[in-house]
Amino acid sequence: MKKYRTTFLLCFLSLCTYGLLQIAPHFPTFMETFYSRGINHFTTQWISRLTGLFPFSVAEIGIYCLILYFILHISYRIFHCLKAPHTWKKQLQSWFFQTLHIAFVIWIILGGSWLLNYARVPLENSLNLKSSENPHEDLIDLYTYLITELNHIRPEVSENVESYMTIDGGYLSVFKRAPKVYEALSKDYPLFDGSYGPPKSILISPLMNYTGLTGIYVPFTREANINTATLPQTIPSTTLHEMAHQRGFAEEEACNFIAYLASTYSTDADFRYSGTLLALAYTSQTLAKVDYNALVTLNQTLNKDVMNDILQNNAFWDSYEGSIEEISNSLNDTYLKANGVSDGVESYGRMVDLLLSYYVTKIAPSLNLRTAP
Numbered sequence: 001m002k003k004y005r006t007t008f009l010l011c012f013l014s015l016c017t018y019g020l021l022q023i024a025p026h027f028p029t030f031m032e033t034f035y036s037r038g039i040n041h042f043t044t045q046w047i048s049r050l051t052g053l054f055p056f057s058v059a060e061i062g063i064y065c066l067i068l069y070f071i072l073h074i075s076y077r078i079f080h081c082l083k084a085p086h087t088w089k090k091q092l093q094s095w096f097f098q099t100l101h102i103a104f105v106i107w108i109i110l111g112g113s114w115l116l117n118y119a120r121v122p123l124e125n126s127l128n129l130k131s132s133e134n135p136h137e138d139l140i141d142l143y144t145y146l147i148t149e150l151n152h153i154r155p156e157v158s159e160n161v162e163s164y165m166t167i168d169g170g171y172l173s174v175f176k177r178a179p180k181v182y183e184a185l186s187k188d189y190p191l192f193d194g195s196y197g198p199p200k201s202i203l204i205s206p207l208m209n210y211t212g213l214t215g216i217y218v219p220f221t222r223e224a225n226i227n228t229a230t231l232p233q234t235i236p237s238t239t240l241h242e243m244a245h246q247r248g249f250a251e252e253e254a255c256n257f258i259a260y261l262a263s264t265y266s267t268d269a270d271f272r273y274s275g276t277l278l279a280l281a282y283t284s285q286t287l288a289k290v291d292y293n294a295l296v297t298l299n300q301t302l303n304k305d306v307m308n309d310i311l312q313n314n315a316f317w318d319s320y321e322g323s324i325e326e327i328s329n330s331l332n333d334t335y336l337k338a339n340g341v342s343d344g345v346e347s348y349g350r351m352v353d354l355l356l357s358y359y360v361t362k363i364a365p366s367l368n369l370r371t372a373p
Helices: 002-026 028-051 058-083 085-113 115-119 135-156 170-188 205-211 235-246 252-263 269-290 292-299 304-318 323-338 344-367
Strands: 215-218 223-226
Touching (some): 058 085, 058 223, 170 235, 170 252, 170 269, 223 235, 235 252, 252 344
């Protein structure tokens, strides 16, 4: 039994982690105060600043090393089986338990250092946002507002020779300026404050386009990893999204909204434009289901340059559609559902609920108007 002691211990700790994740959602206020704004806030700042000392993504290199380890480990076991065939049962058993131990450790660390953030107080409650009483009318007003903002911001952004949006200084400029955006945001909303490690470019960014992923947050290293092979219009909002994860927000729809909210606090047109484009994209999907005729009518008021950027983005992602993207979406859907997000990737659409609540609470009162479709 002694040789299974480690297995039993890790199994017990894994079950404890699972049990904790089941209990935590019943105590959101405690999790918000003690864990998300307490333990996680402190440890993430410390760990991300440590990994931030490296100019590359430590997580990405770690994944490659882990893959290499498994390849070498399996090769080693196969070699010994061929050299001494009678040991194949022992080799298989040894490989199984070592792999099982690694899986247990990953699960325990992931659960204790990240997944508990799913149990924190809903973002709309933390921001004191009220729900829309007239969602249909407010949705049209929100979409009209976003179009107006985009039409206003678009002349301020840089263009390439094809008249598409570009970013002076590229993604490195975005990474350098992004922390300042959160500094401005945290003056009004302290829950977003903190000093974290810088965003990192993913080395295999061009290949990531085939998965449809624009960024990945890795809880083990607390790094905000960005796919920098996407269009310039996407990179600022993606960077703000992944940095929202660093601040302890696990839900994707919350991070999408935070990316938009943070962008509105930027003094730079490229950040404001990228964030508002993100908000428009999600709002248009919802409006298409609610009032398609209104969507068509309102889209005609879009600045031609804004529309060209949108069409460019659609064409860009259409060129990467395929089986790999479908597998990636399926894995992401499974991950979200496993962490209590019952509607999986469809939950991304719930960003519009946050946008509507923010609109009726903060924006509409300052505008003091309602625009008819």
